[in-house]
Amino acid sequence: MKVIIIEDEKPSARRLQRMLQNLDLNAEVLLHSVEASLDWFQKNTHPDLIFLDIQLSDGLSFQIFETIDIKSAVIFTTAYDEYALQAFKLNSIDYLLKPIDEDDLAIAVKKYQERLPQKQTVSLDFDDIKKLLVNPIDRDYKKRFSVKVGQHLKLVNIDEIECFYSENKGTYLYTSEGRNYLIDTTLEHLEDELEPHTFFRVNRKFFVNINAIKDMVSYTNSRLQIKLNSYNEQEVIVARERVRDFKSWLE
Secondary structure: OOEEEEOOOHHHHHHHHHHHHHOOOOEEEEEOOHHHHHHHHHHOOOOOEEEEEOEEOOEEOHHHHHHOOOOOEEEEEEOOHHHHOOHHHOOOOEEEEOOOOHHHHHHHHHHHHHHOOOOOOOOOOHHHHHHHOOOOOOOOOOOEEEEEEOOEEEEEEHHHEEEEEEEOOEEEEEEOOOOEEEEOOOHHHHHHHOOOOOEEEOOOOEEEEHHHEEEEEEEHHHEEEEEEOOOOOOOEEEOHHHHHHHHHHHO
């Protein structure tokens, strides 16, 4: 079965790809824009199943279907829950609200598999969809984190955080004041909770804030070392396979 993901937030796309691998599905293609998707569909055999984000960086993903006759089955991924509940009056398999839950993903995939070998079609009412999305709600990224200090709870605003990191099975945030705080989440969950233009996961252990980067230095094996304004407890290295995306993110 051929599966592709169309999602403009690259960390979210990679997370979904990993979750699908756990379900023995290989999403071999990740597309991040309307333009790239149109080019790909014109040059390749259409997939059996598409995981489709509603709003991409260069427009609504429905523009793809307005241009190309695509017969693939579709599972929508969206942060716009009030619109998703109406399912856009589409003949889609399912929709998944971000951040995507693994159990919900498994149910959606099972629903698709149970409908095989029926031929899937996508029927779009573009006028209704565009009316729904005239004033889409803003993506609700995390604005602050609550941390425990003794018997007290303290709120840390997102712009105070230089990085997030994992250590000894715990997840920590590090502030511009040089303080570490243990938080009750994982880096995997943070991929969908952090504003992607501000935070980037440079390796399996670190997210960094673009506003906290002081310097970047070439490192061994085509990697990069990042120097942050305050954090210096461990080396922060951009993994080799993430260097290209990291450079794009910086721009």
